[in-house]
Amino acid sequence: MSDVSANGKGAPKITVKGLRKSFGSNEVLQGIDMEVAEGEVVCVIGPSGSGKSTLLRCLNKLEDITGGTVVVDGFDVTDPKVDINEVRRHVGMVFQHFNLFPHMSVAENIMLAPVELKKLSKAQARTRALELLDRVGLKEKADARPASLSGGQKQRVAIARSLAMSPGIMLFDEATSALDPEMVGEVLQVIKELADEGMTMVLVTHEMGFAREVADRVVFMADGVVCESGPPADLFGNPQQPRTQDFLSKVL
């Protein structure tokens, strides 16, 4: 049951096998197997401290991996010879606390990676930034400072920023948890549009309704293992594991 197989939507974009991660003597991930197909949207749910963020951060090696293999977009992340910066350009990441660069304007936040990594000229990068901002409905904020934006606007800019390198995979770590309730919707809307466009995504979320709506598959994690996974209708409608049932009874 910890073996999560792709649902046939396409070739695997992410393959995780026997992933282990320890912080000191604390083994936070105790052998995770997971596969995400191209264009698939996977939502990861589970109690706090179960290792959801850690799993996500292992996918682009923001955390050093203790054991197992992680293959992302064809790159073996655990291979020490792999250029991790190259891998990360294929994987966009959105953080709970946005992490916008406060000393840059909104457009500069988005232009940073394409310009620094010599993918686009400054002018091209600006055009691209405006396109992305338009997509998240914030074109008029291009020259504003992040500090002047609301939480929802910040997170939409952060999404636009992570799209700047045209990644094939997007990772969201509780992208709406730090937002006031009235702003959650605007961010979920942007994520949903991405899903509809066929972006491969892994979302850690506490928005059960959203997960049910947008996910192709839901993964329930507990204590560093994948406890149960399946299509949202099954997992939410007919959970098999007592831990899943217990968790869902508390959050639904």
Place this chain on the structure above:
Amino acid sequence: MKNSYSSLRPTRWSRWIATAVLAMMAMVVGIPGAVAQPSDDSVEGKTFVIGTDTTFAPFEFRQGGELVGIDMDLLRAIADKQGFNVEIRSLGFNAALQALSSNQVDGVIAGMSITDERKEVYDFSEPYFESGVQMAIDRNNDDIQGYEDLEGKTVVAKTGSEGESYAKSIADEYGFRVTSLDQSATMYESVKAGTAVAVVDDYPVLAYGIAQGNGLKTVTEKVPGGSYGFAVNKGQNTALLAAFNDGLAELQASGEYQQIVDEYLADPTEAAPSTFWDLLTQSLPALMKGLSNTLIVTGVSFAVAMILGLAFGFLKISNNIVLRGVATSFINLFRGTPILVWAFFFYFGLAQLIGQTVNIWVAGVLTLSLNGAAYIAEIVRGGIQSVDPGQLEASRSLGLGYGRSMQKVVIPQAFKIMTPSLINQLIIMLKDSSLLLAIGFAELLYQGQQIYAANFRVTETLLIVGIIYFVAIMALTKLANFADRRFNK
């Protein structure tokens, strides 16, 4: 009276240091132009290079940037009368004698007593000044008429001087105590402040101080001491020596000699007392030069300290335990030791270690910048660590490398946090640069000391120096804050 160690320097050790410094500089740069002249022909139209001390008022000292004093005026008047030219090199007492011995200068005039030992190496002119020691008291003190009124009182004298030995030799007889200080200027201040009732000092120095209006008066006769002479190398420059003697005799006969001496030593009742404004205008050129040196040494040191501080700050947060250890050792070493120790080390110790003189600017910049770098490294570490780690993660997750992420994302934010501490460090460094006076670096406070060593107006001079520091630091703070607002929006 000056043998080798009784000039008017701030302190005896700093005088020694300054002399050593100048000697080293003289050795490094060489003293060009001076070749021992053949001793036969006349001096007419020739140019002689003459070495002298740096500051030994009233014989040689700087006033408004120019070398003046009894020695200087006499020498120039004699050269004038005898039709030769002089090029004066202000080297310091010992350095001047060394330069003479190595034929780098043709003669030395430096308030030098004619002694038997010196006569073995040099030929002296006729004595041009009769020195001695004398006692002075506060101008308003009418109780002390002579040594017999000193019973139970305290008398101050200069450490290691003839005045001190004389005072001690009669202390028991008259029942007074002798305390010793390092500088003439501070001795006079202590008499005026009442901590000592009288001072025993070199007669010309004392007379000059009184002429400068230091608020003292003499009550006893001068006790005769050494005679000062002009020196050339033994058997060389006989024409120059003869011309000096002829010229001196001429000046003495015409009364010009007395005029020159009186100009420096006459009682102030004849001379109009100079005002604070006079002091200011006279001392300002030298003080501005000092301020300029202070600003330059501080600016250069701060730039070097920034580079080193950034480097060590980064090492301090590195994951490598060895690099971290290196940074920690550096920081602890320079934070845990006084700046003065390093100033002496880089100027004197290092020179001995490498067997080569160290330029005083190099020593000064090393001292200030390494000390500053230790503090800046800690500021850098703190600044970087106070940037939210999420910033680095966000940048790295975009595919930017560590270095690029630091450069574009973390450091700009860290700098904003660090700026007030860095401005603070810059100001501390500016104030610390005054410690370099100990190795004879001609910064602002050093120039102030040179000035009051010559005019004895300690309080007013220090007041001016203090105001200049204050204004400079206020201006610097304003400038730094402006730059901060401008670049760290």
